[in-house]
Amino acid sequence: MRCVAFLAGDGPARRIGREEAAAYRGPGFVWLHAENGVDEEVQLLAGEEDMPDVAASALVATETRPRCDRISDGALVNLRGLAEAGVESTDRLVSIRFWVRHGKITSVCRRPMAATATVVKEMEAGSILDPGDLVAAFARTISRELDPQVADLGDQLDDCETELETRSIYRLRARIAGIRVEAIAYRRFVAPDRDALVSLAAMGFDWLAEEDQLHIRDAADRFARMAEELEAVRERAALLHEQLTDLRAEQLDTRSLIIAIVALIFLPLTFVTGLLGMNVRGIPYAQEPWAFWGVVAFCTAIGLVIAAYFARLHWFRR
Structure with missing residues (x-):
């Protein structure tokens, strides 16, 4: 289990200890992040004094779907994105859960997410200065990393249509069925990701600047486009499957x-x-x-x- 804390504000972020993160009340914000799924550490994060029971339950849940709920002046945000290369997961996308409030973010990934390393680099470079920047960075990075995967499914289906008359029907049917399964699995979380980000952008938190809202809406629009493309891939795969059956x-x-x-x-x-x-x-x-x-x-x-x-x-x- 990796559990790290970052202090960001004026300039590049720096890593701090858990005790300093818990006691910090100065300018900027603290990001406390745990990943790789050891229950003891997750339970420890969920037991913080300023965390409501609903947020604590969401952080320790084993199964989640993308969502965004307002709790007083904080937000509970769950998103799904690509896992790190080599990470085995039963779902196509792994989850990250945020409890966001002014001056502090607590997040949990039970399996490492590919977007985390990119966001950490942005944070260490000094481009993330508040909680809104961090959530927007995750939304932007997750959507950008997932976009080529969704586009590749459409390209594979185009190849199947081209090869329809030249390849073995039995092998082509298996390939089309695999593409359809991938599209269904991705769409299961892509559409809720869009809904969660749209809800977050509309809540108007004081820690969510107008520029952050624009980035979040842009990511939500990208998720919406991916959801539409995945639906088109699913329908085209079904039609190709019927054509192969004929x-x-x-x-x-x-x-x-x-x-x-x-x-x-x-x-x-x-x-x-x-x-x-x-x-x-x-x-x-x-x-x-x-x-x-x-x-x-x-x-x-x-x-x-x-x-x-x-x-x-x-x-x-x-």
Whole structure:
């Protein structure tokens, strides 16, 4: 578990200890952040004196969805974003929970989030000076990192449409199904991320400057666009899946038709050869030297006549 505290204000942020963070009442703001999911540390953060029970419960919850709730002069904000590379998670996006009030932010990630390192760099560079800047930075970074992932799903689906006539239907169906599952999993959290940020921007906290509200609305707009694109990907994947199902049914019909034509051509030939192949006396021309080739010619003629009949009915082009 990593638990760090930052003091930011006038100039670059610096790391401080937990005791200093708890006692600090000066200018600027303190960000107390824990990640990687050890319950003891999370419970310790949730037990701070200035934290309401609702916020404490939200920080220690094992399962969350994006939300934004006002509690007095503070905000409880949950967002979802991409995990750090190599982090295993049952969900496509991992959560970060904020309890934000004037002068202090407490946040928890049970699994490391990719956006955290970027925000920490911005904070250490001195571009984050208040709680509103920090929340806006997370919203902006999460949406920017997720945008290429969503766009890539659309590109993969475009490739599937291009390769529809050239690749194996069975492998293409599996790929399209995977894209659809990814789109559904992303959309499960992208749309609530948008709603949470829209709600936060509209609450008008004194620690949320107008510029921060603009950044948050911009991130919310990006999430809205991603939600629309994910919905389009899901619908297109469903249509492609139906098209592949139709193509598969057409292939099966064509193969069944070919089998039926071959069976119908050989059915009378089998009857003739079976009749002449009986081990009884009296079969005509059994002792003639030309009898075998005569039977072959007769069967060939019958086969050609039946094939011509099916060709006239256009069965071979169905």
